[in-house]
Amino acid sequence: MEPIRVHEGLVYPLNRSNIDTDQIIPKQFLKRISRQGFGQFLFFNWRFNNDGEPREDFSLNKPQYKDASILVAGENFGCGSSREHAPWALQDFGFKVVIAPSFADIFYNNCTKNGILPVVLPEEKVQVLMENAETSGYRIHVDLENKRVYDSNDFEASFDLPEYQREMLLNGWDEIAVTLTHESKIDQFEDQRQVF
Amino acid sequence: MGKPKTIIEKIWDRHVVHQEEAKPDLLYIDLHLVHEVTSPQAFEGLRMKDRKVRRPDLTYATMDHNVPTIHRNVIKDQVSKTQMDTLKKNCEEFNVPLADIDHPDQGIVHVIGPELGLTQPGKTIVCGDSHTSTHGAFGALAFGIGTSEVEHVLATQTIWQAKPKTLNVKVNGKLGKGVTAKDLILAIIGKYGVKFGTGHVVEYTGEAIRSLSMEGRMTVCNMSIEGGARAGLISPDDTTIEFLRGRRHAPKGEEFEKAAEQWKSLATDEGASYDATLEINADEVEPQVTWGTNPSMCIPVSASIPTPDDATSANEKDEITRALNYMGLEAGKPISSVNIEHVFIGSCTNSRLSDLRRAADIVKGQKVNPSVRALVVPGSHSVKIAAEQEGIDVIFKEAGFEWREAGCSMCLAMNDDIVPPGERCASTSNRNFEGRQGTDARTHLVSPEMAAAAAIEGHFVDVRKFTVPTA
Ligand code: SF4
Numbered sequence: 001m002e003p004i005r006v007h008e009g010l011v012y013p014l015n016r017s018n019i020d021t022d023q024i025i026p027k028q029f030l031k032r033i034s035r036q037g038f039g040q041f042l043f044f045n046w047r048f049n050n051d052g053e054p055r056e057d058f059s060l061n062k063p064q065y066k067d068a069s070i071l072v073a074g075e076n077f078g079c080g081s082s083r084e085h086a087p088w089a090l091q092d093f094g095f096k097v098v099i100a101p102s103f104a105d106i107f108y109n110n111c112t113k114n115g116i117l118p119v120v121l122p123e124e125k126v127q128v129l130m131e132n133a134e135t136s137g138y139r140i141h142v143d144l145e146n147k148r149v150y151d152s153n154d155f156e157a158s159f160d161l162p163e164y165q166r167e168m169l170l171n172g173w174d175e176i177a178v179t180l181t182h183e184s185k186i187d188q189f190e191d192q193r194q195v196f
Numbered sequence: 197m198g199k200p201k202t203i204i205e206k207i208w209d210r211h212v213v214h215q216e217e218a219k220p221d222l223l224y225i226d227l228h229l230v231h232e233v234t235s236p237q238a239f240e241g242l243r244m245k246d247r248k249v250r251r252p253d254l255t256y257a258t259m260d261h262n263v264p265t266i267h268r269n270v271i272k273d274q275v276s277k278t279q280m281d282t283l284k285k286n287c288e289e290f291n292v293p294l295a296d297i298d299h300p301d302q303g304i305v306h307v308i309g310p311e312l313g314l315t316q317p318g319k320t321i322v323c324g325d326s327h328t329s330t331h332g333a334f335g336a337l338a339f340g341i342g343t344s345e346v347e348h349v350l351a352t353q354t355i356w357q358a359k360p361k362t363l364n365v366k367v368n369g370k371l372g373k374g375v376t377a378k379d380l381i382l383a384i385i386g387k388y389g390v391k392f393g394t395g396h397v398v399e400y401t402g403e404a405i406r407s408l409s410m411e412g413r414m415t416v417c418n419m420s421i422e423g424g425a426r427a428g429l430i431s432p433d434d435t436t437i438e439f440l441r442g443r444r445h446a447p448k449g450e451e452f453e454k455a456a457e458q459w460k461s462l463a464t465d466e467g468a469s470y471d472a473t474l475e476i477n478a479d480e481v482e483p484q485v486t487w488g489t490n491p492s493m494c495i496p497v498s499a500s501i502p503t504p505d506d507a508t509s510a511n512e513k514d515e516i517t518r519a520l521n522y523m524g525l526e527a528g529k530p531i532s533s534v535n536i537e538h539v540f541i542g543s544c545t546n547s548r549l550s551d552l553r554r555a556a557d558i559v560k561g562q563k564v565n566p567s568v569r570a571l572v573v574p575g576s577h578s579v580k581i582a583a584e585q586e587g588i589d590v591i592f593k594e595a596g597f598e599w600r601e602a603g604c605s606m607c608l609a610m611n612d613d614i615v616p617p618g619e620r621c622a623s624t625s626n627r628n629f630e631g632r633q634g635t636d637a638r639t640h641l642v643s644p645e646m647a648a649a650a651a652i653e654g655h656f657v658d659v660r661k662f663t664v665p666t667a
Contacts, residue, residue: 016518017511018390018490022629027608031262031275033236033282045631050617074511076391079424079490080629082326083234084342105394105426106326106340113344162358164219175344176247179352182214182222186250186354189213189224 001115003172007096007142009069011133012060019073020080021107025089038085039092064136070097072129078107087114097142099149101126112165115172117144125149125157144170200465203431204362204397207337207462211320213354220358226319227336228349229305230257230292232283233610234324238347239286249290250353256314257287258295260304261610265573265600268297276611290350303576303602306330306544310414311578313443317432317459322349327544327626329420332429333413334436335462337397339427360426361471363396367404369479374660376554377412378546378624378643380404381419382484384476386494392474393425399464400430404478410439411550418545419626422491431463485531485656486628486641488519493628495531497646497658503527522630523638524618532656534640536620539570539651540633541597541644543607543625547575551624551644552583556591558648558662564596565654571598571613573605597651609634622650 029041046058054061060068071090077100078086087110090098098111099119111118119142121129132138132155140151144166150156168175201209214222228251235257242248249255262276271277280297287294295301301308306327309315317335322328324346331338341355349355371380385392398420400413408416413430420428430436437456440446447455482496495502501520504527507513520527525534541547541555552574564570572592574580580602583589589599606613607625615621615637624647625632628639642650645659653662 017515020490020627020629022608022627022632026631026635027610030233030610031273031279033279034240035237045635050635076394076424079390080326080421080627082324082340082342084237084324084344087342102391102394104391104424106342110342110344113342162220164356164358174245175356176245176348176351179222179348179354179356183352185214185222186224186352190353193224194210 001113001172001174004096004115004117004169005145007069007117009096009139010065010067011070011072011129011138011140012065012068013130013133014060014071014073015130017074018076018079021078021083021086022080024078024086025083030083030085035088037092038089039094042089042093067094069094070099070140070142071095072099072126072133075101075123077103079104082106082110084110084114087111087116091116099126099129112169113175115169117142117169118161119149119159120161121149121157121159128155200468202362202399202464202468202470203335203429203462204337204360204399207318207320208359210318220356222354223320223357225322225349225353225355226254227309227314227321228255229309229321229323229328230255230346231261231305231323231325232259232279233261234343235286235346236279236282237343238324238350239290241347242290242350247351249292249350252291252293254353255292255350257283257292258302258305258308259283259297261604261608263297263601263603264611265603265605265613268601272612300577303578304544304547304604306418307547307575307579310334310410311443311576313440313446316440316446317436318462322355326421327418329425329428330414330418330544332417332420332427333410334440335429335432335459337427337429340421360397361395363393363398363425364470364473365398365400366473366475367400367402367478368475369404369477370407371404371478371481374645375481375483376643376645377408377415379484380478380481381416382486382491382494382641383481385419385423385491386484387476388423388474390422390490390492391424393420393423396425396471398423398425398428399470400428401464405430406433409550410435411548414548415545419491422626432459433463483643483646483659485646486639487523487525487531488516489522489628489630491626491628491641493519494641497532497656500530501525501527532658534620535567535655536622536640536650537568538615538619538621539568539647540573540606540621540623540625541571541647542573542575542605544575545626546624546644547573547579549579549582552579552588553586555644555648556588558645558659559595559597559652560591562595562652564651567654568651570596570651571600571606573600573613574602577602606633608632609637615639622647622656
């Protein structure tokens, strides 16, 4: 996975709560057997009407957000299904950071395994970002090393995430390789493991 | 005696392989269940790095999400077929046991685990599927994982997990007649919202939980994720032990008695403390119907559809308006006046033999309303066979239900079982998200009894007032 340290990019605001992974990537696209190419299906039912035409009333279709790489959304983002296709779709579409007041557990975890940075900010801060991002060309910096989010004006916020996940993201580690450094302990555990 | 512990802590402590300051724990996994949708990229990952499946003997695969339910072997959708063929190929290459499409043990992964006795108290169980929490009904620590974690467990039989917080959901009193485990879990989510459990493992306790059957407990634990919980479980007791006795993968003879003792000792100790506790009174729970686009948007069948003015915040007002709009519902009208076009009895929440029996009791001698298309999809091939032996299939078919092969089916409509745009379905599944049962489809979650009664009346009815004909 690619390391992420500091990211600067265009912000796309999606002001809804409880966005579930069925919305992020609908089930008809889960049949593929590779990790690539899911971006075209991101928010499919919101982005396209039944004839496959882009829906004008869905903001991600506006030209001003074409190059967005930071998604800002409402609370409990990524709830529902465990499908990792959701972060794959976000990433393939070009998103590197997702900011929300809270995330569903499995989705949060899945992001960090794929080099997407999930940032939890207080509700008020998220609201400010939402409003700012309504104007064209609003960009921010997300600094994972110092756990800070800021823009070129006066927006500034700090965030937290578990140290283990921070290190993973900063270094882009292969988690299995890390685990295998403890292989002798796994062997030992198996030797003593109780099976009924 | 040491400090009293919850079952969650007991299972956790027994599975820690490695522990380090400021890091998650490395936990050993006793059972890894695999299905066709969330595994292909994991096996591919192993192949790319030339890695093996560490413990094929602790891994078990089946096909459920994509499978056709009319004829099991006629897979029209080529992309689905490729995904199923890929699982088969992967299981062969990596030596993983597989209940293939035409295997007698095939079924929804969360139905067959318990059925085969693979699911046992005290185990750590994972699967690339959020409803893995179902297995918690047995007093196992069972949770859903993503595909990267599937790959990790395949390769190492372990997973990195931060110790979760514990939440006691205490259900006092008794459920009334005609009120089911499904109504209970919907009422809990309705009361406490879709994220009350975030960051927590929930233990369901209290009198009402103790009197539930294993099937009912599975229904409750199944929907823990709908409240945001990492997992949900119930301490094992005699009900658990009796369910497991004689199951294929359960220990046999004297070994079983020894295991049973061990299992019972896992139950949460008297006086153990949780990080948080929520309570609900089972006596007050009525049969539930969801009206909106997440499971917390539910009301008793006797109630009226909420209006945006009921909201306590601007955000909530927005959500209600959006949901009513998507669902095509009029605020303030009684939910019982809403007509439906489809009924789906199935899914890992409510497709076990007892679910089908209870629905059949309602349906017996009645006819499905002419404006309704109704489907019964058993949770596993074994459930189907057992139901047929009891003649349950005949009851459904005579009433006008379609009787299908086992699979996830219309729970997520990845196969051909789809609710058309704008149409309405009473469903015994667990998610009423936008588009879940088909693009622009409208889902109302209910119990099997409520679904059966709705099929007959063509709209929601209070199953307690529905006169069951005496045989
Ligand atoms: S029945 Fe539905 S919820 Fe259960 S595993 Fe299948 S798709 Fe998921």
